[in-house]
Amino acid sequence: MSGANKTGVTIDIRHLSKVWRDKAGKETAAVDGVSFTAEAGKFTVLLGPSGCGKSTTLRLIAGLEAASDGGILIDGKDMTRRPPTDRGIAMVFQSYALFPHLNVEENILFGLKVRKVPPVERAVRLRRVAELLGLQELLDRKPNQLSGGQQQRVALGRAIIAEKPICLMDEPLSNLDAKLRHEMRVELRALQQKLGLTMVYVTHDQAEAISMADRIVVMNGGRIEQVGTPTDIYDRPASAFTARFIGTPPMNLIELKRGLRGWTIPGTDAPLPLAIDPAQGDTALLGVRPEDIRRDPSGIEAVVEAVEYLGADNLVDCRLGEAVLTARLPRHAGMKPGDRLRLGWGDEAMHLFNSVNGERLPLTGQGSAPTPKHDAAKQMASS
Amino acid sequence: MMGRREWIHGWLLLSPALILLFAFTHYPAVVTFWASFFSTPRGKRSAKFVGLENYQTLLTDDKFWQVLYNNLLYAGITIPVSVALALIMALFVNSKLHGRGFVRMTYFAPTVLPLIAVANIWLFFYTPGFGFIDQVRGLWGAGEANWLGNPDTVLGALMVVAVWKEAGFFMIFYLAALQTIPPSLREAAAIEGSSRWTFFRRVTFPLLMPTTLFVSVNAVINSFRLVDHIFVMTEGGPDNASSLLLYYIYEAGFKFWDTAHAATATIALLVLLSVLAIGQFFLVDRKVHYR
Known part of the structure; x- marks a missing residue:
């Protein structure tokens, strides 16, 4: 031909x-x-x-x-x-x-x-x-x-x-x-x-x-x-x-709330290192792919709810406050339901979406702890 | 022991169908065949064996040959016409068109009507002078025509009725077959650039062959079996111009009470039908693609 x-x-x-x-x-x-x-x-x-x-x-x-x-x-x-x-x-x-x-x-x-x-x-x-x-x-x-x-x-x-x-x-x-x-x-x-x-x-x-x-x-x-x-x-x-359609298992999407000290997963108190344009309202969706989640001693505390054995990896469903997310962890991690662990992910692994129309939001201020400036602005707004 | 009981059960289950089949199909056929070698019993004279004499009589009967010719002509024209018409109507009502359900019903309606009613409707159509056809012809100034009274037109007039009645029935089979052909075949052919006619000739028609075989075998049998409309419309006349084989047999058997002659003619009809049906299967079957 x-x-x-x-x-x-x-x-x-x-x-x-x-x-x-x-x-x-x-x-x-x-x-x-x-x-x-x-x-x-x-x-x-x-x-x-x-x-x-x-x-x-x-x-x-x-x-x-x-x-x-x-x-x-x-x-x-x-x-x-x-x-x-x-x-x-x-x-x-x-x-x-x-x-x-x-x-x-x-x-x-x-x-x-x-x-x-x-x-x-x-x-x-x-x-x-x-x-x-x-x-x-x-x-x-x-x-x-x-x-x-x-x-x-x-x-x-x-x-x-x-x-x-x-x-x-x-x-x-x-x-x-x-x-x-x-x-x-x-x-x-x-x-x-x-x-x-x-x-x-x-x-x-x-x-x-x-x-x-x-x-x-x-x-x-x-x-x-x-x-x-x-x-x-x-x-x-x-x-x-x-984000949800591509990838198996699909990307975790967690509803975030804007609190006094910054953006948090409902039910947890540690704010995430994020800064989002205040015009976007008080909620947003955070997306993290299961394979980007790792065990991190300084991460957010979570409880294992279920483990799916896949051979090379395990899919571990973890509860973080009110949210449940799936992490792909190495099989030798030896997880079982009820275990406590701390999870973290890199800044580049985070995807933010508008919680109303699902559009991707630009990530700003990443890589640092909640910015005092932002906190100050928030306090000024609430006072 | 168990085997024996199953054997009895088997026969008990078979027996209703078997009895009916033997009593009304096989036994009469055999008796008819047997009777065709005996003379007709009349009064005190009982039937006696006459060998092939009945067949000789039949073959030298001019009326038999005329009726056979009528019937072959009738079959030779009504079968292709009604099958072709059925296919065309099925293709038409299978396409996207407004009021498709209504058109389908209209085409099928003649099949649902009893033949006697159909014959009466057509009797009115054909009535000389004030019948429907003559009235339409009258609009163009044409004179009266006695369609059923003229030996030249009577058989044609009966064929029209038969086609009208049969085509709708066969259409249903074609329509059912057409609907099993996946639309993606048409699309695949369209992408290859085939015209509608090419698609019909190369794909649709070959895929309809099993239906065509089935329908044409039925059409052959029907064309030798339909007599109801002759009773109502012409009684075989004028001058036997519209008499068909089965009507000839009926007349011989139940009008003239010449049972031996009727039996002989029946055997002739049976032989003719089996040759046609077997021939159709052997000739056409190898060209048919069954899914």
């Missing part, structure tokens, strides 16, 4: 919306003003919980649904109202959508026959694709004689034989078992890089997204929560939603 396949093309999504109208005339926005760019030759993942509009976005890009508003630019050309064929895309469906009455070869060649590609070229391309995906032995089987992984490969073969610059995938691995899914992840990523495809990949599995993507678009409720590289999204989540 390498020779025939130039690098992929860029997809620009601008203020894209899709509104469904039910019989009563009530409108629901499945996709609500979404904008992002899937760069040429890059692996872009649309990630979000079910019903967040990621699949609808993909179907809008494919041209299987008509956009209610906004635009789709592929390689700089407006494709918003064009049929799927004109868009230069191939697609792999969640259910694979193999034609059950056709064998593997006929399934893979379906598109080429439709487009009247000459038989000689068809044979050459088929051989290349079959070799690439290890399908040589299976060409005369029917889909119902194939395993899930093999069906997946055939669907992939049908997509890449078209030699389109863009490949769209709608949860292609969700029907496979865990081991196969892991293998296919690696394979898909390698294939995408080898062919230089622009890949747009939909999944609800954050581990899949983080391990494969160049860029992740996190979606929730039809809107984009954050766009960034896997590291951006893991290390600097832009919202409380993203």
Whole structure:
């Protein structure tokens, strides 16, 4: 394929919306003003919980649904109202959508026959694709004689034989078992890089997204929560939603209250070394990833509530005042419920979010104990 | 001991169906076959063995050949037309359209009506002069036509009724089959750039083949079995132009009381039907993809 396949093309999504109208005339926005760019030759993942509009976005890009508003630019050309064929895309469906009455070869060649590609070229391309995906032995089987992984490969073969610059995938691995899914992840990523495809990949599995993507678009409720590289999204989540959605176990989010001496976890008295713009109100959410929590003799006192043994590590649920948070601690720490310990975390491990709208708040004044200046301001305010 | 009791239970459970099947299907079939080699008993003369004489009589009966020709013509036209129409209607009501439920019901309604009622409705349509069809024709100044009284048009008129009645029934099977085809197949084909016609020819139609086989076997059987509308509309006339095999058998058996002749014609019908049905299965079955 390498020779025939130039690098992929860029997809620009601008203020894209899709509104469904039910019989009563009530409108629901499945996709609500979404904008992002899937760069040429890059692996872009649309990630979000079910019903967040990621699949609808993909179907809008494919041209299987008509956009209610906004635009789709592929390689700089407006494709918003064009049929799927004109868009230069191939697609792999969640259910694979193999034609059950056709064998593997006929399934893979379906598109080429439709487009009247000459038989000689068809044979050459088929051989290349079959070799690439290890399908040589299976060409005369029917889909119902194939395993899930093999069906997946055939669907992939049908997509890449078209030699389109863009490949769209709608949860292609969700029907496979865990081991196969892991293998296919690696394979898909390698294939995408080898062919230089622009890949747009939909999944609800954050581990899949983080391990494969160049860029992740996190979606929730039809809107984009954050766009960034896997590291951006893991290390600097832009919202409380993203923070909770990415990572297993998810990030701990603790409600903080502004007290007389500074910001504290309710039920504890030691103030945290934080300074937050007073305009943000008197509550905020503190996010700390379980793996960033460690035992710290000078930390906050906590009581172990439950221990989940994971092998290399333990997940320890600890109570700090009114809050419960999960810490990933080394297994030799030997924790059991009822134990008392002190926990701490680095300043850079703290993420702050607005407790009302979940937006990320800037961290200021970190690295020091509660500032006297702040205390003074607080006292002045209360006097 | 246990084995023996299970054996008895087995037969007891089977017996209701077995008795009905034997009493009303197998026994009559065998008796009919047997009777086709005997003369018709009349008064004091009881039936006597005549060998193949009945078959000779049947094959030299011009009326039999005319009826057979009528029936083959009737089957040859109503089957393809009603199956094709059923498929078209099913594709239509399977698509997104307003009032889909109403259209589906309308298409299916003729199937629910008793054939006698259907025949009466069409009898009114075909009435010369003031029937529905003539009134519509009258708008363009066309004269009266006696559709059922003219030997050239009567069989065609009956075929229209049969198609009208059968197509809606077959549509239900096609509709059910269409709804098992996942929409993602259409989308996958659309992305590959296939036109609607290509998709139908290469995907939908092959996937409907099991239904087509089932429906066409049924259509063949029905086309040799439908007689109700002949009773109501034409009684086989004029000049046997609308008589079909089963009506011919009925006339022989219960109008002229020539039971031997009726039995012989029944055997001829059975042979014809089994050849057609077996042929359909053997020829078509290997081309059918079953999911």
